[in-house]
Structure formats: C-alpha cells, structure tokens
Amino acid sequence: MAAPASARRAQVRRRRRVGLATLFAVVGLVVIGAAWAMRPEAAPAPVSYASQSAVDEAAAAAAASAQEAAKAAKEIEGRTWAVGPYVEEVPKADGIAAGAPVKGLVALTFDDGPGRYTYDVLALLKRHRMKATFFVLGSMAERDPAALRQMADEGHVVAPHSWSHASMVTLSAKDLAAEFDRTNAVIREAVGRVPAIQRPPFGDFDGRTNRWSRAHGMVPILWTVDSNDWQLDDPREVVRNVLEAPTLGPGAIILLHDGGDDRSMTVNALPAIMDGLRKRGLRSVTIPELLRQGPPETIAPGTYAPSTYAEGDTANAG
Numbered sequence: 001m002a003a004p005a006s007a008r009r010a011q012v013r014r015r016r017r018v019g020l021a022t023l024f025a026v027v028g029l030v031v032i033g034a035a036w037a038m039r040p041e042a043a044p045a046p047v048s049y050a051s052q053s054a055v056d057e058a059a060a061a062a063a064a065s066a067q068e069a070a071k072a073a074k075e076i077e078g079r080t081w082a083v084g085p086y087v088e089e090v091p092k093a094d095g096i097a098a099g100a101p102v103k104g105l106v107a108l109t110f111d112d113g114p115g116r117y118t119y120d121v122l123a124l125l126k127r128h129r130m131k132a133t134f135f136v137l138g139s140m141a142e143r144d145p146a147a148l149r150q151m152a153d154e155g156h157v158v159a160p161h162s163w164s165h166a167s168m169v170t171l172s173a174k175d176l177a178a179e180f181d182r183t184n185a186v187i188r189e190a191v192g193r194v195p196a197i198q199r200p201p202f203g204d205f206d207g208r209t210n211r212w213s214r215a216h217g218m219v220p221i222l223w224t225v226d227s228n229d230w231q232l233d234d235p236r237e238v239v240r241n242v243l244e245a246p247t248l249g250p251g252a253i254i255l256l257h258d259g260g261d262d263r264s265m266t267v268n269a270l271p272a273i274m275d276g277l278r279k280r281g282l283r284s285v286t287i288p289e290l291l292r293q294g295p296p297e298t299i300a301p302g303t304y305a306p307s308t309y310a311e312g313d314t315a316n317a318g
C-alpha cells in the first residue's frame, strides 16, 4: 500500500533539514579554520632567567663533558700511539721517510723481530736511555708476545711489518688485510694498543699499498738511514753506515734489524751507534713522537725500487 502524499512530503523535508545542517557544519568549520589561520602571532613568552643554581649546574655539566672528552681523547691516545696532526697533511699515496728536522730527535727502528736478539736490543736501549720503534712480524710476535709487552712497558712502540714478510705490492687487498689484520690482532692482544704506523717489507710500496695502509689507519714508515746490518759481518761497518750517513741528522729514521737471522752484528754495533748519536746531539725517540714534532719528510711512490730479493728470502732490507 502506497504512503499518503503528506507523509512523503514530510520525509523530503526531513532529508532537506539534514542536508542543510551538514552544510552549515562544514561552513562553520571552514570559517573557524580560516580565523585560526589568520590569528595574530602569539606574543613571545616572557624571557625567563635561569636561577643561579641552574647556571651553575649547566656550567658543571659542560665542565664534566669537557673532562669526559679529554679523558676519551687520552684513552684513544693510550690505545693508538697517536701520531699527531701533521700526518693528516701527508698525501695518501705517499709514505714517510723522515720526521721534521727539529730538536735533535731521530728514530731508531728495528724490523723483523721479535727474536732472540730482541732482548739484548731492549737492554741496550734502556742502558742508553733511548726509545725505539719495533716493526714486528706477526709470525714472530705470535711466538713471543712477552717481548712485545716488554717493548711497550719500556716506552717503545710496537707496529706491524706484515705477518710473513711478503712484499705488499704483490698482494691483493684481501691478502694485505690478512697480513696486517692478523699481525695487528697479535699486537693488540699483547700490548692493548692499535698501531697507527706500519713498515712495508723490503721497503716495497706503491700508491695503492700506501692508500690501503692509510685507509686502515696506518701510515707507511720508510727510512733515510740504512745500516745495512742484515748483510754485514763487521759491526764497525754497521756503525759507520749509520754515523757517517750524509742523511743522518735531526728527523732521520734509521733502519736496523732485531730479527730474521743472526743479529749479533746489530747488537754489537748498537752501543757505538747510540754513543755516536749522543755525541752528535741526537737522541732516539719513537716514530709517533718524532711525527708529532712537525711536518714529516714524505716519499712518493716509485722512489724506492721494488725489491729484487728472491721470494721467501727474509734476509732483507726493511
């Protein structure tokens, strides 16, 4: 049965009322929104002055964080043998040949150990009150971590010279990582420090190996005075090679060996070398200390001829 006409009209009116109410509600919201958007900027909050105790607290917090930062920096230095800011300026493809020629400082360096002659070298350094840098082979260090601990305890620096004395220029990035990561792990385990320097075996390097070393936090350290101790059988010749080298002077880095073979020549030459240095107003410090004195002398790739030594020969320069 159809609804009466009056009932249908009432239904239409109700629908219209609902529609109008919705329209008014929407218009109302738009007006309110526009008014909100156009409201005047809120007045700035009155400036509040912190109480003196709050200021004191802030100052104390700042001092504490500065102290924390200084402590953290010291800790990092304690873990890394910091080489100072001058090294940052050295081109990434270059190595370091010598330190800045200041203060009569030189650096005695000993490669290829530790070995049975290392302890004699340590005793002589102590007696002459000189500090040195030991570029150790991981394969040797693994057998005698106590030697590394003694080096560090007596103020010397322990740094990597690779694991197996392989020429770096012959190695892939993967093999370079294997040689140095493993060696550095032995050093870290023994002395609790991360080396910031390394010495390439045989003195063989190129732009690629130097960049690889820098990317791994190690600066390549070469030398300016070669004692040639590894192939001489008269300690006087070793002494002459050092003390009469035209390159001997402040900043010089001196190459010697405490491992790899019979190093009695080195041990026998060392007292006269250190006496001679002192007579010339020179004193040996560690490589990181030498590098902190000023801009070092750099050495570009291609300056040292790549090694001509037979593969596997560990009696070598560097």
Ligand SMILES: [Zn+2]
Pocket: 111, 112, 161, 165, 201, 202, 316, 317, 318
């Ligand atoms: Zn070597």
